[in-house]
Amino acid sequence: MQLAVLPQLRRTGRPEHAVHPLRDALAAVIEETALELLDPDRIELMAEDMRLVERHRVHHVGLVVNALVLSTMQRSTHTQGRWLDAQAAYEAIGGSDSGTTSFRNQVRKVAPVLQKLLRQRMRGVAAGASSPELRGRLRDFADVLIPDGCGFKLAAALSNIYAGTGQPAELKLHAVYSVRDGGVQSVRRTAGSVHDSDGFWPQKWEKGALYLWDLAFVSHERFVAAASAGAHVLQRLKSDGNPIVLASHAAGGHRRNIVHDGGRPMRLDEACALGFVHQQSILDLDVKISHADRHVIARVVCVPFAGEDRFYLTTLPREIFSPHDIAEMYRMRWEIERFFAGWKGALRLDEVRRLKHPVSLEVAVTASLLGAVLAQRITAVVNDLEQRAADAAVSP
Secondary structure: OOOOOOOOOOOOOOOOOOOOHHHHHHHHHHHHHHHHHHOHHHHHHHHHHOOOOOOOOOOOHHHHHHHHHHHOOOOOOOOHHHHHHHHHHHHHOOOOOOOHHHHHHHHHHOHHHHHHHHHHHHHHHHOOOOOOOOOHHHOOOOOEEEEEEEEEEOOHHHOOOOEOOOOOEEEEEEEEEEOOOOEEEEEEEEEOOOOOHHHOOOOOOOOOOEEEEOHHHOOHHHHHHHHHOOOEEEEEOOOOOOOEEEEEEOOOOOEEEOOOOOOOOEEHHHHHHOOOOOOOOOEEEEEEEEEOOEEEEEEEEEEEEOOEEEEEEEOOOOOOOOHHHHHHHHHHHHHHHHHHHHHHOOOOHHHHHHOOOHHHHHHHHHHHHHHHHHHHHHHHHHHHHHHHHHHHHHOO
């Protein structure tokens, strides 16, 4: 039987073995970045310093860690295959042959090494190491930071450690996303029953940064603390949010002081109901936000969207940012939603629900987060190269 031969639909114009500049450039970037984060020999020495392994051993710990991170970027039909994928990757990158049980035991031993690597990288991101500058309307901010939480269903056997909400067991990752770095600056793990708001209390606010948070994080204490530390805040105002209103600003710049006839302060709902604010579809108000003995003068803007009045509370200056600017900037919160989607799908965090051993869960989650860090770093380096090339093209 004669087989048909499909014709080549597109000719490359060069031999197949010819060097491809873009491919080789990207390969060099990936290799250099991966070794910077996951140098196997350095990891091996780290594990010895931590007294996790002895010098005479079957497995190379540095290669095991590399294999675990690589396995987060592979597809499998079930979580059990994750360790099988890691073992195959381990052998492919130079690790010695070993039994499945032996390799799985080694995987659990490296959990502290994975945790330390992740902490080191997160500290570097938080310190702004090798971070690009923000551009456009964001260039005057030190960073744009977006806190949020993401939940993952777990096996019911872990319910005594990770109690869920609406399900027996759930893991929640409380993350702070950095727009400047294009990835998370910090991440904290809790049971799913822990509220998002409780999972975000920074030890130190980043001065000059803009924090964007949704209704789950609304807190006068948090707002005042951030603003008092020199950070900017932009958040939605809850439907029952009712701050004291000090003034209303018209589109043309006219400022109207708001105070009750008796001299007492007036809150937002009363000021709107009695017509003390300017009669316009877009509102721009000065308000006072208080907690304990501290007070902050901020803005409330109202911008209609899809037939709904949306109120935002912010510290952003009126001279630079209009109400429409504020509403548009709030949409940057979708950055972290897209990032979470990548965690769940591309980095296999959607598969942890089958794991029953807490250390196995710890290894799987940490390896996935390190995979995200590696992808984040590679993207940043490639973007930097692209920007340099563009700048060089326009320079005289």
